Amino acid sequence: MIDMKDISKVYENGAMALDHVNVHIDKGEFVFIVGASGAGKSTFIRMLFREVLPSAGSLIVNGQDVIHMDRSDVPYLRRGLGVIFQDYRLLPDKTVTENVAFAMQVIEAPRRKIQHSVNAVLDIVGLRDKYKCFPSQLSGGEQQRVAIARAIVNHPALVIADEPTGNLDPDTSWDIMDIFKRINADGTTIVMATHDKGIVDSMKRRVIAIEDGHIVRDEAQGVYGYED
Amino acid sequence: MKISTGEYIVRETVLSLKRNSWMAFASIGTVAVSLFVLGMFLILVLNMNRMVASLESQVEISVYVLDEVSEAELRTLEERIASMQGIQSVKLIDKEKAMERFRERLGDQQFLLDALGDNNPLPNSFEVRVIQPDMVRTAAEAIRELPGVETAKYGQDVVEHLFDITRLVRLFGLALMFVLALATLFIISNTIRLTVFARRKEVAIMKYVGATDWFIRWPFLLEGIVLGCFGGVVAALALRGVYRVIAVKIYDTLAFFPLIPENPFLHYVTAAILVCGMFIGALGSTISLKKFLDA
Ligand SMILES: Nc1ncnc2c1ncn2[C@@H]1O[C@H](COP(=O)(O)OP(=O)(O)O)[C@@H](O)[C@H]1O
Ligand SMILES: [Mg+2]
Numbered sequence: 001m002i003d004m005k006d007i008s009k010v011y012e013n014g015a016m017a018l019d020h021v022n023v024h025i026d027k028g029e030f031v032f033i034v035g036a037s038g039a040g041k042s043t044f045i046r047m048l049f050r051e052v053l054p055s056a057g058s059l060i061v062n063g064q065d066v067i068h069m070d071r072s073d074v075p076y077l078r079r080g081l082g083v084i085f086q087d088y089r090l091l092p093d094k095t096v097t098e099n100v101a102f103a104m105q106v107i108e109a110p111r112r113k114i115q116h117s118v119n120a121v122l123d124i125v126g127l128r129d130k131y132k133c134f135p136s137q138l139s140g141g142e143q144q145r146v147a148i149a150r151a152i153v154n155h156p157a158l159v160i161a162d163e164p165t166g167n168l169d170p171d172t173s174w175d176i177m178d179i180f181k182r183i184n185a186d187g188t189t190i191v192m193a194t195h196d197k198g199i200v201d202s203m204k205r206r207v208i209a210i211e212d213g214h215i216v217r218d219e220a221q222g223v224y225g226y227e228d
Numbered sequence: 229m230k231i232s233t234g235e236y237i238v239r240e241t242v243l244s245l246k247r248n249s250w251m252a253f254a255s256i257g258t259v260a261v262s263l264f265v266l267g268m269f270l271i272l273v274l275n276m277n278r279m280v281a282s283l284e285s286q287v288e289i290s291v292y293v294l295d296e297v298s299e300a301e302l303r304t305l306e307e308r309i310a311s312m313q314g315i316q317s318v319k320l321i322d323k324e325k326a327m328e329r330f331r332e333r334l335g336d337q338q339f340l341l342d343a344l345g346d347n348n349p350l351p352n353s354f355e356v357r358v359i360q361p362d363m364v365r366t367a368a369e370a371i372r373e374l375p376g377v378e379t380a381k382y383g384q385d386v387v388e389h390l391f392d393i394t395r396l397v398r399l400f401g402l403a404l405m406f407v408l409a410l411a412t413l414f415i416i417s418n419t420i421r422l423t424v425f426a427r428r429k430e431v432a433i434m435k436y437v438g439a440t441d442w443f444i445r446w447p448f449l450l451e452g453i454v455l456g457c458f459g460g461v462v463a464a465l466a467l468r469g470v471y472r473v474i475a476v477k478i479y480d481t482l483a484f485f486p487l488i489p490e491n492p493f494l495h496y497v498t499a500a501i502l503v504c505g506m507f508i509g510a511l512g513s514t515i516s517l518k519k520f521l522d523a
Contacts, residue, residue: 049436072441079438091430106439108233154437 001027001158001189002048007057009043009213017043019213020057025191027157030184032200033193034224035210041193044210045162048191049081050074062157079107082151082188084161088143090135096122096146097131103150121149125179141172148179152188159183161192165199173199197224233443240447241454244423252455255419259459259505260466262412267467267501269401275488276394282486283390289368289382291354297376302352305376309356312370314363319355326350351378409508412459416512420452424520431520441521448513456509457502464498471497 002025009018017040025031033041046052047059050066059066062080069077090099097118104114122128125145135143144164151159159180165173177199184190194200200207200223207222208215217225245252291309293302302320310318321329327348331338358367364382371380424431434444471494478487 075435075438075440077438078436081438083436089429089433089436091433102433103437105232105236106434106437106443108443111232150437 001025001029001062002191003058003060004047005058007047007054007059009040009047009052010055016213018047018054018210021210021213021215023208023215023218025189027189028184028187030180030190030203030205031192032203032205032207032222033191033210034195034200034207037195039210040213041210042162043213045160045191045193048158048160049078049083075107079154080157082148082154082156082159084144084147084151084159084164086163086166088135088140088147090143090146090150092135094134095131096127096133096135096138096149099135099146100149100153103153107154109154117153118149121153124152124182125149139172140168141175144168144172144176145179148176148183152183156188158189158191161190163194164192165194165196170198177203200224237446237450241450244427244447244451245454248419248423248426251419251422255415255455256458256462258415259412259456259508260462262408262415263460263463263501263505264466266405266408266504267463267497268470269405270500271467271471271497273394273398273401274493276397278488279486280390280394283386287358287364287382287386289354289356289358289364289371289380291356291371291380292378293352293354294376294378295351297352301376305374306354308374309354309371312367314359314367316357316359317355321353321355323348323350323352326353356380409504412456412505412508413512413515416452416455416509417516419455420448420513420516423451424448424516428520444521445514445517448517449510452509452511452513452516453506454509456505456507456512459509460502460505463505464501467497467501468494 002023004021004023007018007021008016010016021044033044035041043052047054047066048061050069054067057067061077064073064077064080066077091102094102100118100121101114104117109117119128122131125148127142127145127149130138130142135146138146144167148164151161161180164180165176168176173196180190180192181203204221207217207219207224209217209222209225293305297305302322306318306320309315327350330350331341334340356367356371358364368380368382371377431444472490475487475490
């Protein structure tokens with residue numbers, strides 16, 4: 001699913017965010033990317049959907065060569081991925097349904113299919129009864145569930161999340177992790193950057209630890225391993 | 229493109245124009261003013277071109293004949309000129325006719341001619357007209373070469389002077405049109421920039437979920453085209469009105485002035501203004517979007 005070889009990223013200002021990183025992630029895996037603030041987690045995540053272009057190395061995501069692809073192919077790479085952020089990034093003037101449907105409209109999905117798929121994912125994230133609400137009428141956890149629904153509505157093979165529980169209290173974070181577990185159980189690969197020691201330690205999934213742009217640890221059933 | 233996509237684009241465009249209605253209003257107004265002035269110059273330049281052409285076509289060549297040419301030779305010469313390429317008509321003005329005209333022109337100062345007695349110093353001449361104005365020069369030059377012809381003149385100075393003026397107006401008009409087109413472009417691209425900025429979150433999400441550049445671009449492009457088109461409509465309506473008023477005034481006072489008739493001229497001008505407005509609108513939004521989409 002992800003094949004990263006000797007990937008480095010140097011930002012325009014000279015900051016070295018990743019330094020010769022090698023990672024292979026198989027289809028169906030559930031992987032945590034952990035590390036202190038500034039370690040390079042977001043850079044890692046953002047390269048996967050080509051928001052950040054690596055400076056060197058090779059990167060294959062979902063069978064596509066991310067580095068050498070045409071600009072015009074980027075949308076098609078992203079259609080195979082679902083992206084989730086810490087700050088939800090919902091459209092405030094659209095309802096729950098509209099926010100989720102938006103992800104299908106803009107890739108020109110047929111209308112009948114949109115209706116059906118939106119209802120289905122709202123069931124998965126447990127927000128069927130709030131479909132008419134606007135984001136401002138929802139709690140943080142509910143908003144993140146809408147964002148997850150939007151990320152998975154096009155049935156991506158890979159879900160990428162950058163600190164999705166960063167703004168949520170522990171209980172709500174667990175609700176979110178439950179949804180991720182279920183999505184993963186259906187065969188969707190999940191890569192999640194996080195700071196949350198509690199979650200990482202109790203999930204017992206693969207953990208990749210980054211420090212100053214280097215991978216310092218990659219364990220199949222790892223723990224967070226830091227005190228911060 | 230799918231029907232639902234077309235609907236989406238139109239809906240988004242209308243929504244955006246509504247949301248920024250005062251901004252849209254202001255830019256349509258400015259675009260209209262720019263296009264109006266642009267159109268005025270277009271009309272002015274086209275009319276001047278026509279005026280020059282019509283003056284040119286009225287230009288006669290005066291062919292002065294040497295005194296030693298006999299009556300019979302005069303007839304032959306007339307025929308030779310008439311048979312030349314591009315000549316419309318040849319009219320003989322003999323010495324007597326010339327003197328008659330001269331007298332008329334002098335009016336109550338005819339006493340000036342008394343000193344001449346019975347002498348008539350005026351030469352025989354021909355008034356030659358050409359079929360097309362651009363033939364004047366070559367025809368005059370060819371006639372000058374004929375035996376018995378002293379010289380052939382036409383209103384070189386007037387025509388060339390007029391040419392100079394038109395060239396100047398045309399140049400100035402073009403420069404002004406260019407500046408105005410740039411201003412219009414600037415206004416539209418700024419309006420679209422604001423719209424894009426207002427919708428940057430939406431655009432960012434569209435990119436994350438895999439919308440193509442063209443899908444993102446269309447509503448903004450359409451918005452730019454609509455702004456340009458509306459501005460163009462206002463400008464064209466104003467131009468038509470103004471032209472009609474001016475046309476009436478000119479026919480009343482300067483009937484000879486060869487103003488281009490309204491029909492179909494004004495339709496062409498309208499079409500040109502609309503196309504120009506829409507093109508500038510499309511270009512303006514493309515410019516605003518470029519940086520945004522490349523990011
Ligand atoms: N857009 C950027 N321009 C310049 N430097 C950046 C940019 N984004 C991140 N960095 C730098 O790269 C390093 C890694 O940042 P990031 O990937 O955001 O880490 P994390 O998500 O683990 O906090 C940091 O030193 C950060 O300052
Ligand atoms: Mg980060």
